[in-house]
């Protein structure tokens with residue numbers, strides 16, 4: 001099928017309720033992915049280092065003013081998780097956490113990035129490292145890059161400045177312009193700078209989502225991490241009573257955004273977000289079959305994982321055999337993430353890229369252009 005990928009065409013595709021069209025779109029995006037980058041799916045061991053955050057985003061379950069048990073992983077816990085990622089040949093890890101600018105935290109990340117790079121990976125390259133730790137001063141981005149991190153995910157959350165203001169407190173600590181500046185700083189510092197947005201949130205229109213896709217393209221993002229909005233029961237946005245699409249609608253929007261982005265940017269990395277799994281037990285697998293190519297097994301120690309509650313994750317954590325145990329072992333469901341993907345793996349539709357950094361073709365192309 002031919003798709004019109006200008007703003008009008010994207011809006012029409014997002015609003016379309018025709019099951020035949022939606023099915024064809026998802027299938028075609030998978031085919032475009034395979035033609036462009038193959039069926040390979042790269043792994044990133046996700047380490048949620050801390051749920052302490054200096055920000056107060058109105059939709060977030062670990063925002064500064066919410067009452068919840070807080071934690072920060074020790075160096076040992078982080079390195080133990082990273083060593084397991086190396087042992088299982090994940091190829092890369094992501095260190096994600098609330099936004100903190102205090103010196104001790106900045107120094108801790110530098111120390112950990114260096115230590116992770118030194119982990120023995122056998123015949124594989126040292127682990128690739130993605131950071132997702134919010135807006136930071138340029139010199140901090142430089143320090144972490146020099147330590148060995150080479151990818152950074154900073155979600156714009158919405159490319160519409162008015163909507164951004166609606167879902168964030170109206171103060172200097174939550175500025176759309178500063179977020180854009182931080183994304184530019186990341187690029188200038190040398191990172192593969194990824195971004196992303198929520199899908200199907202209150203006040204958001206199909207035109208906003210189409211604009212998000214066009215923003216990713218104009219920014220030239222080599223990787224995108226976006227997922228459906230999932231409400232947390234105790235945030236100002238939820239308490240506002242603002243309406244948003246149903247679970248089924250948000251799930252389909254999440255898949256269609258992946259598919260449309262794959263058509264728009266065939267050779268970037270697109271993550272199959274955990275947020276999809278909240279809405280469907282096979283959510284991430286279906287994300288991959290709609291064009292995503294990055295999967296992030298959560299390797300945070302399970303007793304802390306339950307506290308990283310950006311949104312209500314009960315549905316994904318309820319079946320986890322590790323949650324609630326006090327022996328500090330890592331979530332088994334997430335270490336063996338592909339157990340539910342057996343059929344697609346057996347048929348060769350999903351091939352795991354073990355032991356590789358898995359940088360996107362788009363990022364590698366950009367890098368070789370810079371060298372010319």
Ligand code: SF4
Pocket residue numbers: 053054055056057060061062063064097098099134
């Ligand atoms: S969305 Fe991120 S920056 Fe905002 S409050 Fe939550 S963890 Fe902090």
